[in-house]
Structure formats: structure tokens, C-alpha cells
Amino acid sequence: MLRILRIQQEILRCSFDIDVKPDRKPLSNVTLKTQFIEDFVPDAEIIESLGSPLIEKLPPDVQVSFEFFPPKTEKMQTKLWAAIERLAPLQPRFVSVTYGAGGSTRERTHETVVRIQNETDLVAAAHLTCVGASRGEVDDVARRYWDAGVKHIVALRGDPPGGEETYSPHPDGYGYASDLVAGLTKLADFEISVAAYPETHAEAKSADADLDNLKSKIDAGATRAITQLFFDPDLYFRFQDRAAAAGITVPIVPGLMPVTNFKQNANFAKRSGTSVPSWMYELFSGLDDDPGTRELVSASLAAEQVKRLVSGGVSEFHFYTLNRADLSYAICHVLGIRPKGDDAKM
Ligand code: FAD
Numbered sequence: 001m002l003r004i005l006r007i008q009q010e011i012l013r014c015s016f017d018i019d020v021k022p023d024r025k026p027l028s029n030v031t032l033k034t035q036f037i038e039d040f041v042p043d044a045e046i047i048e049s050l051g052s053p054l055i056e057k058l059p060p061d062v063q064v065s066f067e068f069f070p071p072k073t074e075k076m077q078t079k080l081w082a083a084i085e086r087l088a089p090l091q092p093r094f095v096s097v098t099y100g101a102g103g104s105t106r107e108r109t110h111e112t113v114v115r116i117q118n119e120t121d122l123v124a125a126a127h128l129t130c131v132g133a134s135r136g137e138v139d140d141v142a143r144r145y146w147d148a149g150v151k152h153i154v155a156l157r158g159d160p161p162g163g164e165e166t167y168s169p170h171p172d173g174y175g176y177a178s179d180l181v182a183g184l185t186k187l188a189d190f191e192i193s194v195a196a197y198p199e200t201h202a203e204a205k206s207a208d209a210d211l212d213n214l215k216s217k218i219d220a221g222a223t224r225a226i227t228q229l230f231f232d233p234d235l236y237f238r239f240q241d242r243a244a245a246a247g248i249t250v251p252i253v254p255g256l257m258p259v260t261n262f263k264q265n266a267n268f269a270k271r272s273g274t275s276v277p278s279w280m281y282e283l284f285s286g287l288d289d290d291p292g293t294r295e296l297v298s299a300s301l302a303a304e305q306v307k308r309l310v311s312g313g314v315s316e317f318h319f320y321t322l323n324r325a326d327l328s329y330a331i332c333h334v335l336g337i338r339p340k341g342d343d344a345k346m
Contacts, residue, residue: 102161
């Protein structure tokens with residue numbers, strides 16, 4: 001890359017040198033560039049890379065999924081459905097709906113998931129947690145999903161209810177996500193996704209113990225891991241290598257959260273144990289009251305992130321949409337995903 005930049009600088013310098021000589025006929029940009037390349041840069045690969053696109057080789061089979069949260073009010077409901085309507089023609093592999101901390105959104109999650117399943121062509125997935133419910137209650141929720149045609153569960157331990165610092169399992173409940181996965185496989189032939197942590201879950205005894213836990217969830221029947229959000233693609237790649245060394249072979253799908261409101265995103269990230277690189281504070285500084293510029297900066301950052309992930313072989317992405325469509329839509333566009341139009345019911 002440095003070489004390419006140097007060549008581009010050289011082209012500019014060369015152009016300047018020639019332009020200032022009054023006795024010489026000015027050359028067009030193209031002639032000048034060609035002449036320069038012929039004279040000084042005989043390396044075909046470099047010549048080609050001068051015109052290389054942002055993402056050089058898009059995998060032909062990029063898959064995405066979108067995560068939403070259940071709306072609390074009519075207004076939020078309208079916003080959610082507008083987002084679903086915009087994203088549906090991109091034909092995601094599935095769309096999922098979260099389960100509020102402490103199981104607080106059980107009915108709203110259920111309503112939203114079942115409505116997506118019934119009223120669209122999308123494959124709906126329901127998040128389900130162990131928190132605050134007995135095994136019997138959790139099993140009932142899962143059976144209702146199966147009966148409604150919802151066959152994909154994102155199985156989680158869950159966060160404690162608001163106000164509580166530490167997690168304590170329900171006395172008759174599933175203790176951890178691996179127990180929930182095992183329970184679900186006994187109920188029906190669900191497709192099961194689980195959570196993974198490139199930066200290690202905050203309560204894990206060690207990074208290796210956390211990886212062992214991920215392996216237990218896969219061994220219990222999960223077929224996909226979705227990562228906690230992260231901002232530095234290298235964290236993801238290091239985690240993927242460690243997971244492969246630990247014998248984890250299922251896809252580990254990177255979870256990406258496009259930055260809509262940097263302060264909120266940074267707080268959310270910190271609460272989830274995700275590190276926010278210092279350069280991001282610099283990148284978004286001064287943009288608190290400038291949503292238009294913030295969105296442009298955010299889109300270019302996300303494009304850079306997916307470019308690096310794609311270059312490292314990633315072809316499946318999960319978007320934490322926060323019920324907004326635009327940035328996720330733009331990133332999908334960068335990934336070569338286009339609306340498939342007529343197929344979607346929406
Ligand atoms: P687990 O895999 O059970 O692990 C939790 C911790 O316990 C880890 O530190 C693990 O190492 C440790 N552990 C596991 N088993 C044992 C054991 N037997 N003994 C001792 N320690 C053990 N939260 C919600 O409330 N609702 C959601 O909808 C939701 N969706 C999410 C979606 C994704 C993609 C992700 C990444 C997270 C989501 N979360 C959600 C957050 C998640 O619930 C929290 O991160 C939670 O603290 C851990 O859940 P888990 O499923 O990873 O737990």
C-alpha cells in the first residue's frame with residue numbers, strides 16, 4: 001500500500017514538474033500516468049492495484065442476519081417495522097429478536113418474532129435466556145415458538161434483571177447457556193445459535209475457560225456462534241484462531257454494531273465488555289450534534305471493518321441494528337448485497 005501511495009505521489013509530482021515547463025506540450029492525465037508507469041513501474045500487479053476497488057474480491061456467497069429488539073411503544077413499533085421493511089429485500093439468512101434482561105420482554109419478544117414469522121418471508125429467530133424462569137417455563141416458551149413455526153433459537157444465559165449486579169441461576173432453572181442448549185435439543189429439532197466473546201466474557205475465570213464454555217455449547221447442539229460486538233477486526237481473527245485450535249468448527253459469525261450515536265454505542269460496548277479503541281473517540285469527537293457527518297464517518301468506518309473481515313475470509317455477518325436500517329443497509333451494499341425485490345412479501 002505504501003508503495004502505491006508513493007507511486008501516486010510521484011505521479012502528482014511528475015505532473016507538476018511537466019506542467020511548469022512552458023516549452024512542453026501538456027499531457028493528459030491518462031497519457032501522463034501511462035507514460036510514467038511504463039517508464040518507472042514495470043510491475044503489472046502494482047499497476048492493477050492502482051485501480052483496485054475497496055473490497056477487491058467479494059465472496060460470492062456473503063450472508064447476513066439482522067438483530068432487532070422488541071418495541072415498547074407504538075412509535076417504536078412503527079420504527080421497527082420500517083427497518084424490517086427496508087432490510088427484508090436483502091434476504092438475510094435470518095432476523096432475530098432479543099429477550100430483555102431478566103426475561104423482561106418475554107411477551108413482546110414472542111409477539112414480534114411470531115409476527116415476523118407470519119407476516120413476512122423472513123426466517124425469524126427468537127433469543128431465549130435462562131434468567132428468572134424455571135426449566136418448565138423456558139421449555140413452554142420454546143414449545144410455543146416451535147408450534148408457531150419459529151425453529152431457530154439464539155440460546156443465552158442472559159443478563160441479570162435491571163438493578164442486579166450478579167447473575168444467580170433460578171433454583172429450578174437452566175444454569176448456563178450450555179444447559180439451555182441441551183434442554184432445547186430434547187424438545188425439538190431447533191437450529192441453535194449461541195454467543196461468543198472475542199474479548200472474553202466478563203465473568204469467565206479465564207479466556208481458555210470461556211472458550212471451553214463455547215465448546216460445551218457447541219457440543220450440546222449449537223451450530224453457530226455469534227460474537228459480542230467488537231471494533232477491531234484483529235480481535236476477531238485472534239479469537240477465531242484460538243477457537244479453531246480448541247476444536248470449534250462451527251461458523252463464528254462476527255456481530256457488528258454500526259455506530260449511530262457514538263456516546264451510546266461506547267457505553268453499550270463498555271457494559272458488554274467490549275473495548276473501544278482510543279482512535280474511535282478521536283474519530284467521532286465533535287460530532288455529537290452532527291448526525292449527518294456522524295453517519296458518513298460511521299459508514300466509512302464500517303466499510304473498512306468489513307473490508308478487513310472479508311479479506312480475512314469472513315463471509316457471514318450479524319448486524320446489531322438497534323432497529324435502524326440505514327447503516328446496516330449501506331454496509332450490506334458495500335458487501336455486494338442487493339435487494340432481491342419481488343421475492344419479499346413486504
Ligand atoms: P454462558 O455461555 O452461559 O456463559 C456465561 C458465563 O458463565 C461465562 O463467563 C462462562 O464462561 C461462565 N460459565 C458457563 N458455564 C459455567 C458453569 N457451568 N460454571 C461456571 N461458569 C460457567 N442477553 C439478554 O439478556 N438477552 C438477549 O437477547 C441477548 N442476546 C445476545 C446476543 C448475542 C449475539 C450476544 C453475544 C449476547 C447476547 N446477550 C443477551 C448477552 C448475554 O446474555 C450476556 O453476555 C450473558 O452475560 C452471558 O450469556 P451467554 O449465553 O454467553 O452465557
